[in-house]
Amino acid sequence: MKSTYEQNLPITTWAEEDRPREKLLAQGRRSLSDAELIAILIGSGSRSESAVDLSKRILNSYQNNLNTLGKLSVQELSKFKGIGEAKAISIIAALELGRRRKEVDTPELKCVFSSSDIFHVLEPYFADLLHEEFWIILLNKRNAIINKILISKGGLAGTVADPKIIFKAALEHNAASIILAHNHPSGNLKPSPADIKLTKKIVEAGRMLDISILDHVIFCDKKYYSFADVGEL
Template structure:
């Protein structure tokens, strides 16, 4: 027991501090994923260093940061040694990393294909454990005006209110819109409900002279265009 406690004393705390020192001396790119997460966690316990705790969490998710990025504060807090504050720090850092991937182009972005719309919307609709519905607003020349969150649902679906969609479009003087929602399951097949609501929105848009160009279904790594598939 004495040897065990001695091992977890100064030696353990020194290891927990090393990621910070390593970052200062060698730069952030020299740190492993576990070491970077350990800096966010800040400290471990007498039985486990911050680095070891980070390794345990990463190992549970096959060292896949994409899977880790999907976790909620509640899910992260289930790991022994991760309280709410530490879980919040990890979630916030991973969200910043995700946003960092978004590339901002100079000047307005023009939509010429379903892929163009996908590239703009994927940052909002990937790494989510639930469904969300968003719209992309375009002007008469098909340049993007803005993107808007419409609704949030569970794992199996989300409620879409046409009145909210077209209210936003009218307020922003949009000439056309692109609909989008995600399938957390990764299944890119359009359901009967997806097709039905799309056709309803297309018809409603005709009355208001707002064209519904497309409806995208996104997974974490790909997408389906109902327009390309001629399902709308």
């Protein structure tokens, strides 16, 4: 015989300690599963499916990966039966708050000495982006960060980074060196021919101005590709 919870009965009929809201109050936030937390956000399910079951179905569609869920649009979430625009917006807003909290909680690195340092500095800016962005980090002679600057935004396939804008920013801030960075929302970590060509162009221009290009890092989900690490600068 199926248990009470497997018969898709409303959450209000569940034992009080198993209802997400009551469970959070009684046992704390960490006692709840991802599906139960999302169920609190969406509030209610339907006659045939509880809010928890609906949340499980959504998570299961994306291999229970919250990072993937955080990239969905309102339209994509609304495709699930039982999720309207308002519920989709609630889910997206909560996941975005979580991303921003991570950005605030991550201690700011004062100096950059490796591709790993670059990743930790810029990963919060690239997380969950569905379009390409090109950023630079400006450093002084001690490799201390002077500034982080967004150079351009583009679409899914690419963005245009103008070397004149990059070096104008470097000169205005008296930077000794520059780190280049952009993301690949397409999921392909490998640099494109355009990426390689642009990197070489900026490196050569930097030599003329006595401004070093220390690295060009490509971000893709939780991974990165460093031109410096593979000896391509």
